[in-house]
Amino acid sequence: MGLRGTVRVPGDKSMTHRAFLMGGIAEGTTVISNALLGADCLASLAAVEALGAHVQQTEQEIRITGTTALKAATIDCGNSGTTIRLLSGILAGSQETYTLTGDESLQRRPMDRVTVPLATLGADIEGTYAPLTIHGQPLVGTTYTLPVASAQVKSAVLLAGLFATGETTVVEPILSRDHTERMLPKFGTDLTIQEQEQGRKIRLQGPVRLQATEIDIPGDPSSAAFWWAAAILGADSRITTEHVLMNPTRTGFLQVLRQMGASVEITNRRETAGEETADVTLMTTSLQAVAIEGEQIPSLIDEIPLLALLATQAEGRTVIRDAAELRVKETDRIETVVSTLRKIGAQIEATEDGMIIDGPTPLVGATVDSAGDHRLAMMLTIAATLQPEIEVLGNEVVEVSYPTFYDDLKTLQQTNP
Structure with missing residues (x-):
């Protein structure tokens, strides 16, 4: 669904x-x-x-x-x-x-x-x-x-x-x-x-x-990214995120989605607090593997756990390089992402500064832990929309960056019963 x-x-x-x-x-x-x-x-x-x-x-x-x-x-x-x-x-x-x-x-x-x-x-x-x-x-x-x-x-x-x-x-x-x-x-x-x-x-x-x-703060693209990924991966899915920050240093994830084959619809562009905002719509898409490296990395560093999930469903081998900074985030995000995705069936291995993922691979049911990392908890929850037998422990940690995440998920699920 x-x-x-x-x-x-x-x-x-x-x-x-x-x-x-x-x-x-x-x-x-x-x-x-x-x-x-x-x-x-x-x-x-x-x-x-x-x-x-x-x-x-x-x-x-x-x-x-x-x-x-x-x-x-x-x-x-x-x-x-x-x-x-x-x-x-x-x-x-x-x-x-x-x-x-x-x-x-x-x-x-x-x-x-x-x-x-x-x-x-x-x-x-x-x-x-x-x-x-x-x-x-x-x-x-x-x-x-x-x-x-x-x-x-x-x-x-x-x-x-x-x-x-x-x-x-x-x-x-x-x-x-x-x-x-x-x-x-x-x-x-x-x-x-x-x-x-x-x-x-x-x-x-x-x-x-x-x-x-006075400052009006637009929506966080790192939070919107979870719904963009959910729209791409889900069957018969289409999600619009409104009034999202479109700062060029934060749109690397959208650029990679386009590289992977996604159709990104951007409408209602405007400006607030010196920053551009827009509404962004994505829908169900077949994905192709890509290489993500170099100057791309700073603009999508927080979205790499999501990219790893997307890569499990993409055709071919995805390689992520130059992301050693992930090892000093809330957790060692390279190790935690690789180990948790393996538990749910991914063909993925860690490298010193990134990871290699082969796809597409069907996800399997398992109990996985957020390791106290809010982005890992949300990524695994998106995985659970594909494979309902995935159980995420420690999901209360989403309070760190997206307190209403599970409320919004419920709304999107009810819109497409």
């Missing part, structure tokens, strides 16, 4: 984190609508409140009155790598001492990828894993070249640059998610972006105080 209908997925996770954190240090009251209220983003909201920002929440919007005097605090970032890494940038140039910690999973994730570049601005941060202790210091702008594409590292350095004296420049060899540099001008910050042969340079002059603004 396929799925049919229309879904409006929750607000974009990356944009919500940034809106909360920037609003917390902006002058005035920032008004945010359609924010994602999953566990990770709520960690960022609680963090700015702990630092002295004033937060008011209604059903329609969140209002954050920012503060410059960031109070000393111990902040629990939960399972949110974005919260701890971006906060590290904000707090490095503040006046107090701060402790950033998180749950057991977060404490296993490496933080030196952020603490090392922040040190080039003069940051004093103890710890290579959480908990981190940050001693606020006067910072001096610098030029930092990213060794690998990383939106979190880029964002941490740029946010530290707001508090630094002089010019801060980030050079990225491959474009990563650019929500920070799109959103900072909304908060009144002047950025210059220069595209060069050797990389993309983003510059800002500090110190600078952000100014409050």
Whole structure:
């Protein structure tokens, strides 16, 4: 049985984190609508409140009155790598001492990828894993070249640059998610972006105080991707996701779907908060195997578990390379995706920086565990729409990024009884 209908997925996770954190240090009251209220983003909201920002929440919007005097605090970032890494940038140039910690999973994730570049601005941060202790210091702008594409590292350095004296420049060899540099001008910050042969340079002059603004957050394409995959894989399926973020650094998954043979219908294009949005419709499709590698990877890193599932139903051998970053996500996503998909019948093997999948392979019933990973839980649930004898344990973890996931699934199932 396929799925049919229309879904409006929750607000974009990356944009919500940034809106909360920037609003917390902006002058005035920032008004945010359609924010994602999953566990990770709520960690960022609680963090700015702990630092002295004033937060008011209604059903329609969140209002954050920012503060410059960031109070000393111990902040629990939960399972949110974005919260701890971006906060590290904000707090490095503040006046107090701060402790950033998180749950057991977060404490296993490496933080030196952020603490090392922040040190080039003069940051004093103890710890290579959480908990981190940050001693606020006067910072001096610098030029930092990213060794690998990383939106979190880029964002941490740029946010530290707001508090630094002089010019801060980030050079990225491959474009990563650019929500920070799109959103900072909304908060009144002047950025210059220069595209060069050797990389993309983003510059800002500090110190600078952000100014409050209004932000309407579009739907998260990483959440919409689960319904795109479900529409492709299901029999007689057609699903439209409304008002989805179409940032070019986030549409790699749609491009790969087209490569695999899917027909992607994009309508109702418009702009909000400096970002393009649209409605996206997909339907049942036969898939062909592809190679996914290189510059494609940063724009679809979160969708690779889904791509692995799609590849099990595609004709031929799919190869995913250059995705070693998956090994330091909520879990080692390469190992967990490979081991769980094997349990449900996939012909899949792990490589050092990706995986190889042969298809098409019928899925078989099994009990599988989310391993505490929200994206793995949702991917396995989509697999269960194809093979109802798949039972997913630990599916409550979807609260991290998509609290209404199972409600929306039920609606789509009822539309096509």
